[in-house]
Amino acid sequence: MSSFKEKIFRKEDPSVYESKDAHLVRSLRVRDFLALGVGTIVSTSIFTLPGVVAAEHAGPAVALSFLVAAIVAGMVSFAYAEMASAMPFAGSAYSWINVIFGEFFGWVAGWALLAEYFIAVAFVASGLSANFRGLLEPLGISLPASLSNAFGTNGGVIDIVAAVVILGVALLLSHGVSTAAKIENVLVILKVLAILLFIVVGLTAIRTSNYFPFIPKYHMTANGDFGGWQGVYAGVSMIFLAYIGFDSIAANSAEAINPQKTMPRGILGSLAIAVVLFMGVSLVLVGMFKYSSYANNAEPVGWALRQSGHAVVATIVQSISVIGMFTALIGMMLAGSRLLYSFGRDGMLPKWLGQLDKANRPNRSLWLLTIIGLVIGSMFPFAFLAQLISAGTLIAFMFVTLGIYGLRSREGKDIDVPAFKMPFYPVMPALSFIGVLVVFWGLGNDAKLYAGIWFIVGVIIYFTYGSRNSYLNKQK
Template identity: 35%
Template sequence: MRRLPLSEALGLRTGARHSLHRLYRPADLVVLGLGVMIGAGIFSVAGRQAATTAGPGVILSFMIAGIASLLAALCYAELASAIPASGSAYTFTYVLFGEVWAWVVGWALLLEMQLAAAVVARVWALYAAQTLADLGLSLSLPPGVLTAFILGVLTLTAAVSARIGLRALWVIVVAKLLAIGAVIVVGALHFDAANLGGFIAPHQPASNPPDTLLGLVVGPTGTFGWFGVFAAAPAIAFAYIGFDIVATASEETLDAPRAVPKGMIRSLVIATVLYIAVAIVMVGMVPYTRISESAPLAAAFAAVGENAMVHVINIGAVLGLTTVILVLIAGQTRIMFAMARDGLLPRGLGTLSRRYHSPSRVTLVIGVTAILLAELAPVLMLEQLVVIGTLFAFLAVSAGVVVLRRRMPGAPREFSVPLSPLLPAVSVLATLWLMVNLSVQTWLSFAAWMALGVLVYLAYGRRRSLLAAPVASGRGRHRR
């Protein structure tokens, strides 16, 4: 269970060719977080969950999911402050728990981000085609072509220059925030408190056998009522996932120990407020029994005579999904870069381009893989795998705070989780609650992916790790 020394995790182990350049400032990190957390889901998730699971109580569901995410964000913030490295949860785990656990967490993160990029790109293609059709500009292109197009463009953007990607991110994030602001303001003009009813909708018994891990243990819980409020929270938590990607930018951030925790928490708080505001508008415009599941917000605006807002929503969704893909590619690049730099993946992926001064090679590998996944795999049916991969990393990070306090009590940090170890323990429990509400099929698929990861580690990473190299050779590291 060899552990990476903290001094090496902080970047003292590599030459200039392997070190990422500092680029991000505190405001950039907030934009990075908003870029990945706010996508098309802000226009649809509240309506779907209100119509099918929670009713007007979906507002409370957003608050519950936001609190659970905030607890994990606080834990991420402390570890990012103490270990500001590009590998995020992978590197945290390498320092605190050891190489095997680091590989497992890194393997889960690769599943999360690679699959998420493919899923979001497929959804982007659908929204883009619909937007063009609504504007009378239909190009009659199949979704597969649009999917490959957006992944190709954003992969090249990330591969050529992180600075160019950051500038593009700023422009698109500002544009989509303006679209969201328009939705909130115009929707508020049509808010009717009578549509909230009793706020907590009457409970309805389950009509189908449970398919979640929790359902198999406690039996069917039904929908709506307080059961529905809590049952909707795991699905809504998917909307908040992404704040953790801010930590992957640590190595490229000026004054990272101070800036990364602030950027992570601020972006999550802003995203939570925006999601709740849209949820309030959604359930206030029309009764939850009349909400359309396929296009809830657009249908609600059409029902109150605001047809022009449909175009705003579609354009906002396309812009939102564009930034999600870009940040996912950039975040996964940093994690694979760190894993390759440590020898657990081919070392060639852990180098910087001499021409562009960015990890171009690994970025291109990620982009091509995402295109193949999006074109050949039923990625839209595997969305929950993105969630479980992220939540698995949340568990490791929450437990890591406790381990950091015990093993490295004197390690310098600019942020500390209050009420530790209580809040990290609550974060673990909240994360487990979200995980057991995922489907049994998702758990089985995740177990299969992790089993494959263990085999890959045993066959490749265990012996090629730089920690496994003899110190006498001049290439090795300290054994712990």
């Protein structure tokens, strides 16, 4: 029994991670992390979620759903900022929890995040493919069903656009993060300008009557709770998916210049920008047309602009949004490859994943992520997996918020005192944990079931491979 306890609670020395990650090139500045964060958080969802949540759950109060989700995400981001400032290691939550709570708990947190990265890469690539093909159709250009849909879905064999996009981003990242960061910065600026263009033009078509009643009367629908605070809460769990991208910034903290200051500014700054943009889009969208108009509408932003007589602006915004999806793909693939590198670095997965190339780039882990993303994104229908992205990340968030208590007792001892600390300690970490737990509880039963299955698979891998082959085990 003591051996079992030792396996679960053995902790990595933070100085070991500092040494292992020292070979990674530190080239990312605050502006690069702001672009990575905004690019990952403000992805496809900003053009779809406001309309979907308004029609299915919250009505005009969709803005409140975004605000409540932002408050919970904001509290978690404070914990992330302190962790990343104190321990700027590759792998984010996996590495931090390994140091604070122990190897098994770090593995569970990292394994939960891995689900997000695998599925998010496939999800964003497929969304980009659908929108790109949608832009080509008015020009009379269309791909056959066999090359447009996932395997076994509507006559599909492979989603070729999704496959090409994932390969293209992988090739870009394989040349180093500094090159990818420059492209990311430009694309994010374009995307933000497109969102601002929608807000400015949309303001001219607002009818104040569409905002009343702001919180519709509560009743049950085929989609679940609608109206009242129950509807707002149902919207929060759907919307939280949009905010989870800030964890992808932390995964790259080992490649940050002056991470003590760079990481908190990148994490908190990108989330603040994203909140303002999401709130702006949701308020304008429900003001342009009655919320019920967006029911079963896959492109509410483009539809609202066209119905208001702004077809040219709609085309511009949608075209830039397709280009902007690359930013989310860059952020997710960058973070996912660094997490896989961390697993290999520690022996939790085959050690070749933790090896760097001649230019000190973790390209082996990048290509494994690429292959898995290709399989999921181009050959499998994955709509039923979408909520697993949220479930896995929420589990990791719970570990990180509680980890602040363990971190504080070691700051100034074996862990450096960070330049940023989570405010209102010890109350805010507890409130953050409760907030994340409430959001997790609001997810659908399918999401919880898939998260449970993923957890069981992870535990099996840990005890059959990870715990036996980890470098911590060999040291003991």
